[in-house]
Amino acid sequence: MTEFVVSEPVAVGDTEVPVFRILGRNPGPMTGPGTNSYLMGTERLCLLDPGPLDPEQLQCFLHAIGGRKLEYILLTHTHGDHSPGAAPLAEATGAEVVGLPAPDAIGQDRSFKPARIWQNGDVIDLGEYRLELIHTPGHVSNHICYLLVEESLLFTGDHVLQGTTSVILPPDGNMSDYLNSLRLLQERELRYLAPGHGGLMSQPQTEIANLIAHRLKRESKIVSSMQSLGASSIDELVLEAYDDVASHLIPWAKKTLTAHLVKLQTEGRATLDDSLWSLNE
Numbered sequence: 001m002t003e004f005v006v007s008e009p010v011a012v013g014d015t016e017v018p019v020f021r022i023l024g025r026n027p028g029p030m031t032g033p034g035t036n037s038y039l040m041g042t043e044r045l046c047l048l049d050p051g052p053l054d055p056e057q058l059q060c061f062l063h064a065i066g067g068r069k070l071e072y073i074l075l076t077h078t079h080g081d082h083s084p085g086a087a088p089l090a091e092a093t094g095a096e097v098v099g100l101p102a103p104d105a106i107g108q109d110r111s112f113k114p115a116r117i118w119q120n121g122d123v124i125d126l127g128e129y130r131l132e133l134i135h136t137p138g139h140v141s142n143h144i145c146y147l148l149v150e151e152s153l154l155f156t157g158d159h160v161l162q163g164t165t166s167v168i169l170p171p172d173g174n175m176s177d178y179l180n181s182l183r184l185l186q187e188r189e190l191r192y193l194a195p196g197h198g199g200l201m202s203q204p205q206t207e208i209a210n211l212i213a214h215r216l217k218r219e220s221k222i223v224s225s226m227q228s229l230g231a232s233s234i235d236e237l238v239l240e241a242y243d244d245v246a247s248h249l250i251p252w253a254k255k256t257l258t259a260h261l262v263k264l265q266t267e268g269r270a271t272l273d274d275s276l277w278s279l280n281e
Helices: 055-065 086-093 175-185 204-229 234-241 247-266
Strands: 019-023 036-040 044-048 069-074 096-098 123-125 130-135 144-148 153-157 192-195 270-273 276-279
Touching: 019 055, 036 055, 036 192, 044 055, 055 086, 069 086, 086 096, 130 175, 175 204, 175 247, 192 204, 204 234, 204 247, 204 276, 234 247, 247 270
Parallel strands: 044 069, 069 096, 153 192
Antiparallel strands: 019 036, 036 044, 123 130, 130 144, 144 153, 270 276
16 A cells, blocks of 8 residues: 555645645554545645644644645544544644534544534635535534535545445434435535545445445345344344454444444334344234
8 A cells, every 4th residue: 555655645636626645643443544634725725634633643734734824624523533633733723623513422522613513515615626515424423525626526534435334333323314425425426535544436426336235235134134033132133244244343343233223223124122123024
């Protein structure tokens, strides 16, 4: 992965509006090479997802910005690998912070304070380029994708990842919302997907369609497992429905399994009784 250079700006995509990925210093099982931060623009800049608190990475951001004006710091969502770095960067540059407030859920960065209330469809106009906010709940309820309008490039955060699938984290995360958010993106003309983890994707609609198909295939496998096992616990179900997942990822698979089961329950297809899940007749 020679294209993934830690802390150094690397140009991504064949775009007229310059877009640089600055890879975070936080590789791991759930972050891959690390969190992707993106710096865009020529003179009036935006930086998306500054990642976790990291004084060394902050200095890398400031070096990449140089003498130019950082206008906005954009947040896709408020997990600890995406948003805590926003506060020190805003203090150092005076940039306005954009995003939705953290929900009341585990793992959220409640220090994140957007400068104002932002809405789905809001457009940030920098003159040389525009960014549209697209609310994409599912992974978490406050997730936003940002469309670089002039380039049809979508910054997807953890909504669409390269080479893997995002964990859906109930009760704040919601599988029905997640699928609906993906279908919303199918209505858009897109040229690139720039994810929060992994590399740039140049076939957006193929990636999105494959992701929807993958989720529905997993749901079908869960239903088959429930038919086979009968009334069963999460611990029993996950071993059968996710038998293709590495053992160290099973705790995360349980979270997404729960999201699938809640979706089936909402649709009247499954019932939870005394910690046991079963299909309805």
